[in-house]
Amino acid sequence: MTPLTEVSPVPSRFPPSLLAASREGLAEVSAALAEAVDTASHARRPAGPIPAGTPSDVLAAAAEALGPAQLPAEGLGTKAALQLLTTVLVEHGIDLSHPRAAAHLQPPSLAVAVAADALANAGNASLDTYDSSASALAVERWLIAVLIRLAGLGERADGVLTPGGSLSNLLGLLLARDAAALRRGVNAREAGVAALPGPVVFCSELAHFSVHRACAALGLGEAAVRPLPVDEHRRLRPAALSAALAALGPDRTPLAVIATAGTTDFGSVDPLPEIAEIAAGHGIWLHVDAAYGFGALFSPRLAGRLAGLELADSVTLDLHKLGWQPAATSVLLVSDTTAFAALDRQVAYLNPTDDAEAGYDGLLGRSLQTTRRADAVKAAATLLAHGRAGLGRMVDACHDLARHAERRILAEPELELVSPAELTTVVFRYRGTGRPDSADDLNGALRRRLLESGSALIGRTDARTAGPGSPTRVCLKFTLLNPTATTEDIDGLVDTVLETGRTCARLTEESAA
Numbered sequence: 001m002t003p004l005t006e007v008s009p010v011p012s013r014f015p016p017s018l019l020a021a022s023r024e025g026l027a028e029v030s031a032a033l034a035e036a037v038d039t040a041s042h043a044r045r046p047a048g049p050i051p052a053g054t055p056s057d058v059l060a061a062a063a064e065a066l067g068p069a070q071l072p073a074e075g076l077g078t079k080a081a082l083q084l085l086t087t088v089l090v091e092h093g094i095d096l097s098h099p100r101a102a103a104h105l106q107p108p109s110l111a112v113a114v115a116a117d118a119l120a121n122a123g124n125a126s127l128d129t130y131d132s133s134a135s136a137l138a139v140e141r142w143l144i145a146v147l148i149r150l151a152g153l154g155e156r157a158d159g160v161l162t163p164g165g166s167l168s169n170l171l172g173l174l175l176a177r178d179a180a181a182l183r184r185g186v187n188a189r190e191a192g193v194a195a196l197p198g199p200v201v202f203c204s205e206l207a208h209f210s211v212h213r214a215c216a217a218l219g220l221g222e223a224a225v226r227p228l229p230v231d232e233h234r235r236l237r238p239a240a241l242s243a244a245l246a247a248l249g250p251d252r253t254p255l256a257v258i259a260t261a262g263t264t265d266f267g268s269v270d271p272l273p274e275i276a277e278i279a280a281g282h283g284i285w286l287h288v289d290a291a292y293g294f295g296a297l298f299s300p301r302l303a304g305r306l307a308g309l310e311l312a313d314s315v316t317l318d319l320h321k322l323g324w325q326p327a328a329t330s331v332l333l334v335s336d337t338t339a340f341a342a343l344d345r346q347v348a349y350l351n352p353t354d355d356a357e358a359g360y361d362g363l364l365g366r367s368l369q370t371t372r373r374a375d376a377v378k379a380a381a382t383l384l385a386h387g388r389a390g391l392g393r394m395v396d397a398c399h400d401l402a403r404h405a406e407r408r409i410l411a412e413p414e415l416e417l418v419s420p421a422e423l424t425t426v427v428f429r430y431r432g433t434g435r436p437d438s439a440d441d442l443n444g445a446l447r448r449r450l451l452e453s454g455s456a457l458i459g460r461t462d463a464r465t466a467g468p469g470s471p472t473r474v475c476l477k478f479t480l481l482n483p484t485a486t487t488e489d490i491d492g493l494v495d496t497v498l499e500t501g502r503t504c505a506r507l508t509e510e511s512a513a
């Protein structure tokens, strides 16, 4: 047997740049990426925010650019692989920094956030335990503390990052469900939903569909959701909530009231102080879905619209909407950290009791996830780099663009304003000359034509155009989240919609003739 001392060291078969966290790795990858982006942006980038063509054309072109779906026997190397993917994404993908990209609550990412996210990914910390994370835990706690202050929640507040507003809503409802069960002396985590006969969750008819999904996922069933009517400003009517609560039979368990601060389509904010008072009066959990609206708090002009947010038991907020973060950067805040007891878990290989008591603990007990990305890093970098005022100016710029769009729409006889610029969206409709239901088809066709031409990315939705109770119609929507766009860009966007509307109306008439 060879004595140990005679074994000579074996050099690594890999270059130091193989691993991102090495200095060589980060430098090489950043240089390769910069070069690839530089080449690609000078290449055949589409003129509009989305490539021209039908979805099958565009996706076939992207697949062709990628090449055969085959694992190469030998790799192309970092540079060539990044070059290839950059070409595919830039030439055949969407461009959210384009001034005519206005479809979804999907902002162009801030440069500082993307750089910080690369740094976080290079480190690959995971927030579940201390020994998989160390400093990244401090970054998440810093971010949560900053957001708690911004929301106005008290000393006992806490929070956690999640992979999206839909999952923040799920987590908020889970905590509300378990709190309601606990009040009945039942542990819902063990007993399941049987502990809660006839569960009811109140929200407005404009609440996000993820509320329904969350109820299904939590075993409450979608039938637990009780959508309530909104007023002419698309806000939940407190009187409707009071009446619904008063009419609740003894066989029912009210679990939560969900108020929306910034409805996805309209940006309308439910009257939080009134709703909070009603919820408190009945001892029901108040969850505020501020996935979209939370960013208004950065703006001195708009922050007042969220008055009452501090009364919530839990809050959903998405910094990947009005916060310009790459997805996903969502947060669930709670007013009282003990709410997280429902998620507490002791796992032998992660946080055994003696380790945890000695301080070797992470955030496993605040999340449904185990491995969890350090998404707080990009958001912390953004808040530090731009500050409240910097983010506020971006919010205001988008609000200004939305107000400009609103004025332009009001001035165009061919367009009908459906909902004004509450935050950064405007909903409207191309009137057409036929019956209202034929205008539904026209508006749908108009948007598809814009997408196929690649000239503009705009949204669509169904909305009541003649007040509460009126039928819903197919509408168009601008979601304005690019703070660098100008009022001329908005004028160009409206002009494009008008031209395309005329073309579609003419084609409809011709095909009818």
Ligand SMILES: *Cc1c(COP(=O)(O)O)cnc(C)c1O
Pocket: 105, 163, 164, 165, 166, 167, 169, 208, 210, 260, 262, 263, 264, 289, 290, 291, 292, 318, 330
């Ligand atoms: C966007 C949105 C959600 C869902 O958030 P995701 O991050 O897309 O999962 C929930 N509620 C409201 C009001 C939203 O606007």
